[in-house]
Amino acid sequence: MQVKLFQQEVAAFPEYYAEYFKSAMLGGAIVKLAPVVCAGSVKYRGEQFVQRDIANVKEAAKAAGILDHHVFLPATAPSGVGTNEYYKSEEEYFHALAAELSKEYRAIVDSGILVQIDDPFLPDIFFEPGLDDAQKRRRAQIYVEATNAALKGIPADRVRFHTCYGINEGPRIYEAALSDIIEYVLKINAGSFSFEAANPRHEHEYHLFETVKVPDGKVLCPGVVTHASNIVEHPELICERILRYANLIGRENVIAAADCGFSSQALYKTEVHHTVVWEKFKAMRDGADLATRKLWRH
Numbered sequence: 001m002q003v004k005l006f007q008q009e010v011a012a013f014p015e016y017y018a019e020y021f022k023s024a025m026l027g028g029a030i031v032k033l034a035p036v037v038c039a040g041s042v043k044y045r046g047e048q049f050v051q052r053d054i055a056n057v058k059e060a061a062k063a064a065g066i067l068d069h070h071v072f073l074p075a076t077a078p079s080g081v082g083t084n085e086y087y088k089s090e091e092e093y094f095h096a097l098a099a100e101l102s103k104e105y106r107a108i109v110d111s112g113i114l115v116q117i118d119d120p121f122l123p124d125i126f127f128e129p130g131l132d133d134a135q136k137r138r139r140a141q142i143y144v145e146a147t148n149a150a151l152k153g154i155p156a157d158r159v160r161f162h163t164c165y166g167i168n169e170g171p172r173i174y175e176a177a178l179s180d181i182i183e184y185v186l187k188i189n190a191g192s193f194s195f196e197a198a199n200p201r202h203e204h205e206y207h208l209f210e211t212v213k214v215p216d217g218k219v220l221c222p223g224v225v226t227h228a229s230n231i232v233e234h235p236e237l238i239c240e241r242i243l244r245y246a247n248l249i250g251r252e253n254v255i256a257a258a259d260c261g262f263s264s265q266a267l268y269k270t271e272v273h274h275t276v277v278w279e280k281f282k283a284m285r286d287g288a289d290l291a292t293r294k295l296w297r298h
Helices: 002-012 014-023 047-064 090-110 121-127 133-150 178-185 203-210 235-249 274-296
Strands: 072-076 114-118 159-162 192-195 219-225
Touching: 002 014, 047 072, 047 090, 072 090, 090 114, 090 133, 121 133, 121 178, 133 178, 178 192, 178 203, 203 235, 219 235, 219 274, 235 274
Parallel strands: 072 114, 114 159, 159 192, 192 219
Antiparallel strands: none
8 A cells, every 4th residue: 555655756756756765765774675465364473572672662761760651662553564365354354463463562551651553554545546435434444443453451541543654755745634534543542642743744734623622531642843854843843833732632631742753663774863863852852841831831
């Protein structure tokens, strides 16, 4: 699916992407990438690896003086595990994935930290070639149903749900609007929702929450720094971005976040230089401090 979507961008800006691929994304891959295809019954085999990841993130949090219940570890949504060539239907496939991925989600939550479900594939539906409106809605609903099945029994306040539009720096004219996906995002049994809001194609979308009501007890985590530019956002702009949401949905219901991680996996070189990444995080902290002083007047 993502390949088809990216082809639209490449077709629209061939000269740009001819240069881009020489050093970034596929050209920046550390090892050769292969497609993930389901050719048999799925079974979770990541117990050892997730425990290693949990230990690493908890050790880093301890070194930084961060309590475990403020820490989250990302895990892919059922929609992010390749294409199906074995199950009779996409719905059956995603629910089989959900049953196995729930083991990873529970392991993370049982360790005392939050699980973040990463689903950048949800927005892709609304620009997927060949799908009519009814098919788009049904596929989105299947994604929601599968994710909620995987989260069954896990308290919502231990879950973050993240969606985005990918990691590449580019024109990005083929991206779904937040209004296309917000209905489905808010159906996920999560306590907080992370999405791109510093992306210039989407920064204006905070206005959506003038009419969309966020359910009681839910928190929005809008991106206030972008992963697709080496420009470090000014803390005052970051503060402004936080205030936009706080003024609409309440100061207790907003957490500052990045648009996305700065690389989707360890197999890519980050497009934002690692020294710049840390400066962006420092700016986000300073901007959040400014917003806190303004919202609480101290």
